[in-house]
Amino acid sequence: MRDLSFIQERMKSADNCVIIGGGAIGIETAYALRIHNKNVTIIEMEEQLLGGILDPDMASMVENYLESLGIDIIKGKRVDEVDGAECLKQVISGDIAISADMAIIAAGFKPDISLALHSGIEAVPAGIKTDEMLKTSADDIYAAGDCIINYSSIDGKPVLSRLATSAFKQGAAAAGNVMGADERYRGTAGTFVTRIGTFEVAGTGFNSVTAASRGFEPASGKITSKIKPEYYPDNSDVTVKVIFDKNSGIILGAQCAGERGAAERINLISMAIEFGITLDEFCRTEMAYAPPVSEVYDPLLRAADFGVRRMKRR
Structure with missing residues (x-):
């Protein structure tokens, strides 16, 4: 809250704002500043926004939306210098100098x-x-939240995840164990969602790069489709990408983006990951259908079916 109060006060005299970091907090902050008519630039050291979460093709959808709002994005660059003694004047990244009255660092933790x-x-x-x-190396001492090493529910290896949902489950398990229960925390799929304006993006599990780095052979099924029948009003597109291991068929992750419906579809994949469901098994899922609410052939199932067909063509 102290940071928020400071930013709100600083905004009164700041026209040019630089966000250092293109993760979820960075893009949410950029949007919040832009709707207050600020000139906003995001500087991200990776070659895409939301790196480690989304594949580049899905991240480009987020980038295109932000740019359509007038937000400038500089990728693949580090911040080398923040210029200004008593008052910020510019942020320098390589050979680029960006005028800045305010800079917000959202570059990791x-x-x-x-x-x-x-x-x-x-x-x-x-x-x-x-x-x-959630017991530490010391007797009767438990730990939970951002301070602990988290583990992937997919392969059991350490994973960088600082999500409120994970912390909540860890805290509940740790508290139960302090009271003598037998609560076990089995790791995280890294399920997340964010909304910027009219655009919703969500993801769970590994993206393709992470999956490959952990020894899997990732492939994917991807589709862009309406969330309701074509003829129905108040409709919109959603893009779904499901990632799976070519050898075992196990679902490794998914990403979803659109005006509506990203979170609900990603939550289904998160559950599939938790129980080690294969893509073929997931395709047997029967989803509710009514034209005012949903499509008879849901975009998530279409993407999964496409992935299954790719796998069987090997």
Whole structure:
């Protein structure tokens, strides 16, 4: 809240704003500033926004929407210098100088593990080590939230995830275990959603690059389709991409973007990941249909079916 109050006060005299970082917080902040008629530039060191979450083709949809609002995006560049002694004047990235009255850094995070280290609790720079019960290396001490190392529910390996949903589940499990329960936290699929203006984007599991780096052989099924029958009013497009392992058929992740319906479809894939469902098994899902609400052949199932056909053509 202190940061918010400071930003709101600073906005009164700032016309040119630079957001350093193109993750979810970065793009949400950029949108919030833009609708207040500020000139906004996002600087992202990777070659796409929402790196590590979306595949480049899905990220480009987010980028195109932001640019349509008049937000400038600089990708593949680091911030080298922030110029201005008493008052910010510009942000310098390589050979580019961007006029700036205000700069907001939304470029990652680092867990504060100083208390744990001081207490002799086992930890590494990525966070405090815990077991399935959220118990640390010290007797009767539990940890949860952004300060701990999280694990993927797909392959059980450490994963960078700082989501409220994960922290909530960890906190509930840790609290139960403190009281003598047998609650086990089994990791995260990294399920997220954000909305910027009229555009909703969601994802879960691994993107294609992450899946490949963890030893899988990823492939995907992707479709853009209406969320209701073509003839029905108040309709819109949604793009769905489902990622799976070519060898086992196990669902590894999914991404979804459009005006509506991204979160509900990604939540289904998150559950499929949790139970290790294959793409072929997922395609047996029967979804509710009525023209005012949904399409008889849901875009999510269409994308999954397309993936199955690709897999069987091998």
